[in-house]
Amino acid sequence: MNTPLAPAQLAATDRAHIIHPYLPGTAEERVIMTGGSGCRLTDAEGRSYLDATGGLWLAQIGHGREEIARVAYDQMKQLEYFTSFWEFSNDRAVELAARLASLAPEGLGHVYFTSGGSEGNEAAIKMARYYHHRRGDTGRTWILARHKAYHGIGYGGGSATGFPVYHEGFAPMMPHVSHLTPPWPYRKELFGGQERTPEQVTNFLIQELEERIAEIGGENIAAMIGEPIMGVGGMLVPPPDYWPRVREVLDRHGILLILDEVVTAYGRVGQWFAAQYFGITPDIIVTAKGITSGYIPLGALLVGDHVAEVLLRDHGFPMGYTYNGHPVAAAVALANLDIIEREGLLARATAIGGHLHRELESQLGDLPIVGEIRSVGMMLAVELVADRKTREPLPMLQPLLPDVIRRESGVIVRDCAHSLVLSPPLIMTETEAKETVTAMRSVLERTLPTGE
Numbered sequence: 001m002n003t004p005l006a007p008a009q010l011a012a013t014d015r016a017h018i019i020h021p022y023l024p025g026t027a028e029e030r031v032i033m034t035g036g037s038g039c040r041l042t043d044a045e046g047r048s049y050l051d052a053t054g055g056l057w058l059a060q061i062g063h064g065r066e067e068i069a070r071v072a073y074d075q076m077k078q079l080e081y082f083t084s085f086w087e088f089s090n091d092r093a094v095e096l097a098a099r100l101a102s103l104a105p106e107g108l109g110h111v112y113f114t115s116g117g118s119e120g121n122e123a124a125i126k127m128a129r130y131y132h133h134r135r136g137d138t139g140r141t142w143i144l145a146r147h148k149a150y151h152g153i154g155y156g157g158g159s160a161t162g163f164p165v166y167h168e169g170f171a172p173m174m175p176h177v178s179h180l181t182p183p184w185p186y187r188k189e190l191f192g193g194q195e196r197t198p199e200q201v202t203n204f205l206i207q208e209l210e211e212r213i214a215e216i217g218g219e220n221i222a223a224m225i226g227e228p229i230m231g232v233g234g235m236l237v238p239p240p241d242y243w244p245r246v247r248e249v250l251d252r253h254g255i256l257l258i259l260d261e262v263v264t265a266y267g268r269v270g271q272w273f274a275a276q277y278f279g280i281t282p283d284i285i286v287t288a289k290g291i292t293s294g295y296i297p298l299g300a301l302l303v304g305d306h307v308a309e310v311l312l313r314d315h316g317f318p319m320g321y322t323y324n325g326h327p328v329a330a331a332v333a334l335a336n337l338d339i340i341e342r343e344g345l346l347a348r349a350t351a352i353g354g355h356l357h358r359e360l361e362s363q364l365g366d367l368p369i370v371g372e373i374r375s376v377g378m379m380l381a382v383e384l385v386a387d388r389k390t391r392e393p394l395p396m397l398q399p400l401l402p403d404v405i406r407r408e409s410g411v412i413v414r415d416c417a418h419s420l421v422l423s424p425p426l427i428m429t430e431t432e433a434k435e436t437v438t439a440m441r442s443v444l445e446r447t448l449p450t451g452e
């Protein structure tokens, strides 16, 4: 048994041994979480936090649910692991697959399990190429994606990711990936500089899509991958007709649509899947995060029956993970979905998300630094600007605003591409919503639009 370390030792040991994503080796500060309950977290020093980001955009049901711990304990005693390769399976994975198929849009009745979102996007991209290959359409290797997209850390999803900063130093990235303009109506410079109606924004993007397909050759394109609402890009909400029209174009060219719903699935936008929110049926939906609310790693691809039928021909789909269909993760996911259903968290995401949006409007709407406030359900963003009139983006601030907000008030928010973003547990209360926005206002009202 390890002896528990005192807070100062924990921090020093962390600095000595852990490589944290996006943290320089010279950074002194550590926030070492030791407990969680509902929307609240506690660190090793005994400080309390309000989690307005749901960790990294999950924690649907909130922290510290004993019911989930019991399910994991019982399942570990029963069967902690066995492979799902070949003819092997386990009862929990079977139950979860059937449950997901019943929640998914019509026709997505097959499930391929992973351990997270990055693995999911790797699997989806390979699946799309392989689907065409098995049908004899071997030239279809290209993947369409968008600038400002985030699809994880692999070389497939990582290449589809549309931020140069994620590629720098990792080259060469995967060839045959082409990036399109993101649906970000507020950034009118992307659309010729004038204010445009949502329909005009869609027209612009559809024309670009058609032109790109003509350039590459539709017969060379395997799939388009996209987040229904772009998270890391700054919670970019497309015009309502964008996805249905993209779907129509892709269908005409035999190009598969992969929706990366790693963030948006399992209630975050007030529906099980954002595909349902936008009224489309993709060929593959990639999910992770909210499937277990983060209690244990798991991901699941929901695969169209027409795609699965091809993949399952002859010797089947030749790609698997050690942890495909992990029984403990599947048991936890089932219990998590039970809670989302029992507590009506889809409707709650719409209601409390709406409340949080109104709170942002009323407390922050008058600040010169605030450009646009946008949201769907419990995905919210406040885009910051140097000049409200020209919409010039705010320069990077040092120290970073989320750090200042956390140190001053204990409220955890995040910044993404010039926006402050929120994605709290779906169980957040109105009091916690107010506390979150008040903490943001207290810092933002002292922050000059120029970033000084």
Ligand code: PLP
Pocket (backbone or CB within 6 Å): 056, 116, 117, 118, 119, 121, 150, 151, 152, 153, 227, 231, 232, 260, 261, 262, 263, 288, 289
């Ligand atoms: N796709 C999207 C849209 C994401 O936001 C993320 C992570 O934030 C991923 C994929 C990668 O998922 P993971 O971190 O579970 O590998």
